[in-house]
Amino acid sequence: MNIELFVQLLVNGVIVGMLYGVVAMCFVLIYKSTQVVNFAQGEFVVLGAWVCLSMVINMGLPFWAAFIFTLVFMMAFGVLVQVVLLRPLVGEPIISIIMATIGLSIFMQALMNWIWGNNAVRFPDVFASGSVSIGGLNVETAYLMSLVLSLIVMALFFWFFRFSRWGLAMRATAYNQQVAQSLGVSVGQVFAMAWAISAIVSGIAGVVIGLVSAVSNSLAIIGIKVFPAVIVGGLDSIVGAIVGGLTIGLLENMAEFADGQYLHWGNMYQVAPFYVLIVILMIRPYGLFGTPDIERV
Amino acid sequence: MAHVPNPRPAGDFRTSYAADTALFRTRLEGRLTLLLVLAALSVPLWGSNYLLSQMILIGIYAIAALGLNVLTGMTGQISLGHGAFFGFGAFASAYFSSKGIPVLIAMPLAGLLTTAVGMIFGIPAARLKGLYLAIATLASQFILQDFFARAAWFTGGSYGSLAETASLFGLMINNDARYFYLVLFWVVVSFLMVSNLARTRDGRALVAVRDHYLSAEMMGINLTRYRIMSFGISSFFAGIAGALYGHYLGFVSAEGFTILLSIEFLAMIIIGGLGSVSGSLLGAAFILLLPQVMEVFAGTLAGIFPSIAQGSAYIKQMSVGAAIILFLVLEPEGLIHRWRLMRASWKLFPFSH
Numbered sequence: 001m002n003i004e005l006f007v008q009l010l011v012n013g014v015i016v017g018m019l020y021g022v023v024a025m026c027f028v029l030i031y032k033s034t035q036v037v038n039f040a041q042g043e044f045v046v047l048g049a050w051v052c053l054s055m056v057i058n059m060g061l062p063f064w065a066a067f068i069f070t071l072v073f074m075m076a077f078g079v080l081v082q083v084v085l086l087r088p089l090v091g092e093p094i095i096s097i098i099m100a101t102i103g104l105s106i107f108m109q110a111l112m113n114w115i116w117g118n119n120a121v122r123f124p125d126v127f128a129s130g131s132v133s134i135g136g137l138n139v140e141t142a143y144l145m146s147l148v149l150s151l152i153v154m155a156l157f158f159w160f161f162r163f164s165r166w167g168l169a170m171r172a173t174a175y176n177q178q179v180a181q182s183l184g185v186s187v188g189q190v191f192a193m194a195w196a197i198s199a200i201v202s203g204i205a206g207v208v209i210g211l212v213s214a215v216s217n218s219l220a221i222i223g224i225k226v227f228p229a230v231i232v233g234g235l236d237s238i239v240g241a242i243v244g245g246l247t248i249g250l251l252e253n254m255a256e257f258a259d260g261q262y263l264h265w266g267n268m269y270q271v272a273p274f275y276v277l278i279v280i281l282m283i284r285p286y287g288l289f290g291t292p293d294i295e296r297v
Numbered sequence: 298m299a300h301v302p303n304p305r306p307a308g309d310f311r312t313s314y315a316a317d318t319a320l321f322r323t324r325l326e327g328r329l330t331l332l333l334v335l336a337a338l339s340v341p342l343w344g345s346n347y348l349l350s351q352m353i354l355i356g357i358y359a360i361a362a363l364g365l366n367v368l369t370g371m372t373g374q375i376s377l378g379h380g381a382f383f384g385f386g387a388f389a390s391a392y393f394s395s396k397g398i399p400v401l402i403a404m405p406l407a408g409l410l411t412t413a414v415g416m417i418f419g420i421p422a423a424r425l426k427g428l429y430l431a432i433a434t435l436a437s438q439f440i441l442q443d444f445f446a447r448a449a450w451f452t453g454g455s456y457g458s459l460a461e462t463a464s465l466f467g468l469m470i471n472n473d474a475r476y477f478y479l480v481l482f483w484v485v486v487s488f489l490m491v492s493n494l495a496r497t498r499d500g501r502a503l504v505a506v507r508d509h510y511l512s513a514e515m516m517g518i519n520l521t522r523y524r525i526m527s528f529g530i531s532s533f534f535a536g537i538a539g540a541l542y543g544h545y546l547g548f549v550s551a552e553g554f555t556i557l558l559s560i561e562f563l564a565m566i567i568i569g570g571l572g573s574v575s576g577s578l579l580g581a582a583f584i585l586l587l588p589q590v591m592e593v594f595a596g597t598l599a600g601i602f603p604s605i606a607q608g609s610a611y612i613k614q615m616s617v618g619a620a621i622i623l624f625l626v627l628e629p630e631g632l633i634h635r636w637r638l639m640r641a642s643w644k645l646f647p648f649s650h
Binding site for chain 2: 037089099107111235
């Protein structure tokens with residue numbers, strides 16, 4: 001057994017898993033508060049990365065200014081999508097909503113391919129030193145930053161929903177829209193805000209992934225990887241999204257390890273999460289932390 | 298469903314159950330359909346090669362879309378894996394014909410094998426619905442795609458596999474005109490099968506599962522059985538269409554059967570009209586012709602703004618996404634609904650109701 005590779009993949013799994021967790025959180029946030037399944041989540045991530053990158057490279061802004069611009073841009077974009085595309089579809093059957101976000105994802109993919117091209121582009125070096133040594137293990141600064149940033153985002157999420165007035169309004173809306181409305185919560189605003197927050201956080205995740213590897217349109221695959229993560233964790237649980245993201249990130253890398261060292265089947269990295277997904281759906285469709293869907297007549 | 302003004306033609310009183318479930322409501326409707334088929338039969342005599350190849354592809358996609366319509370439109374189950382089943386049919390038929398089975402027999406065999414595969418992947422559907430089912434079928438799309446790349450004995454791996462030319466009693470079906478008749482035959486057979494399915498006990502059970510599955514279960518409809526059956530039926534048509542597609546191109550490779558194809562099938566039935574048999578044909582034609590119309594459009598625009606020229610491939614893809622969104626927001630019942638409205642306003646003229 002190759003210990004060094006194993007540890008390396010374990011660390012990779014945790015870092016990638018945290019990023020999956022952040023994106024899964026965005027997905028769950030939208031699903032929980034607006035009952036919309038966002039198949040374009042991966043495109044949101046990529047859009048954030050591209051906007052930040054072109055601000056840095058084409059406009060020559062310093063990184064922090066570009067980052068703040070990206071957050072503002074993503075917020076406006078999230079609200080725009082909600083108001084233009086999904087507000088007319090409130091109350092439509094789930095297939096219409098799924099197809100609308102799939103249509104959005106196709107549209108965005110083509111548009112981003114057109115504007116930014118098919119090649120991967122690297123961020124100019126943002127951090128001074130390439131890597132630091134922790135306990136004898138070389139870890140790249142960018143990885144460390146992504147881990148820290150993921151943790152900060154998660155803590156902010158926790159604070160927002162637990163203690164802020166808006167977070168309370170959003171939790172109330174998720175619990176029961178009619179009751180929330182009768183208590184003076186503007187459901188329309190909550191919907192718009194859910195999309196705005198989700199788009200902002202997706203944008204942050206996109207920038208982080210861009211820093212860690214490089215920006216390219218193929219990153220949108222993360223929007224597909226989110227599905228196993230949210231199903232494992234439970235579709236309406238934010239804690240579940242983080243746990244699910246970590247699980248899938250670790251699973252991917254462990255599958256890679258087992259495959260590369262012993263099995264030699266190839267491509268297990270890609271497919272293993274989907275086998276797990278089917279198994280979970282068969283035995284516990286509401287996931288580890290989700291609420292079981294009980295129907296009464 | 299929104300109110301559709303649907304005036305009965307004069308003399309249609311429906312005095313028996315048989316009349317109520319008739320395939321065509323009036324004799325005129327039956328004759329018009331027959332006329333349409335006869336007109337299609339004459340296309341190879343006067344149509345250009347381009348028209349012929351487009352009609353072949355429309356026919357093939359229409360069969361697959363029809364299958365998805367049984368699953369999504371009639372039974373209310375979403376499938377994001379239809380493109381993979383389509384691909385499985387293409388590989389299966391190529392495999393059978395390479396083992397010496399005549400192509401015309403290999404096609405229905407491929408359809409049956411795809412049915413079996415579809416029913417296996419339909420097993421999760423017995424417990425799931427709505428979003429969860431969509432995600433489960435998404436997983437089946439990726440698992441099947443992985444299988445195509447992995448099972449070299451079956452699919453030729455990354456090289457793809459050759460599909461042989463069909464022949465009937467020594468007559469090689471080796472040009473577009475002959476292949477057109479083969480596709481037309483399968484289109485007519487599939488559309489008859491699905492139209493008839495809607496009139497049977499099983500068809501009504503599927504609709505009941507869609508409309509209210511709890512009530513359906515209480516009335517003695519076996520949910521598990523009908524949900525899996527619906528997956529089987531839809532996969533059968535996907536398999537047949539895939540087989541026709543493979544032998545038309547003469548070469549099958551895994552790259553064509555991605556999630557994008559599955560989404561295009563869904564777009565076809567949404568644009569055509571969910572649950573409508575003739576809507577499948579309209580939707581298939583729409584999705585196939587839209588990129589070509591957009592290409593001409595982009596070409597014209599490029600004359601004015603030269604910078605658009607290199608974006609025409611992206612404009613084509615964007616138009617598909619935009620079409621899905623616009624139809625969902627503006628015309629959720631599809632093209633067939635527009636057609637019914639037009640027919641009704643023609644009949645009721647000059648009164649609006």
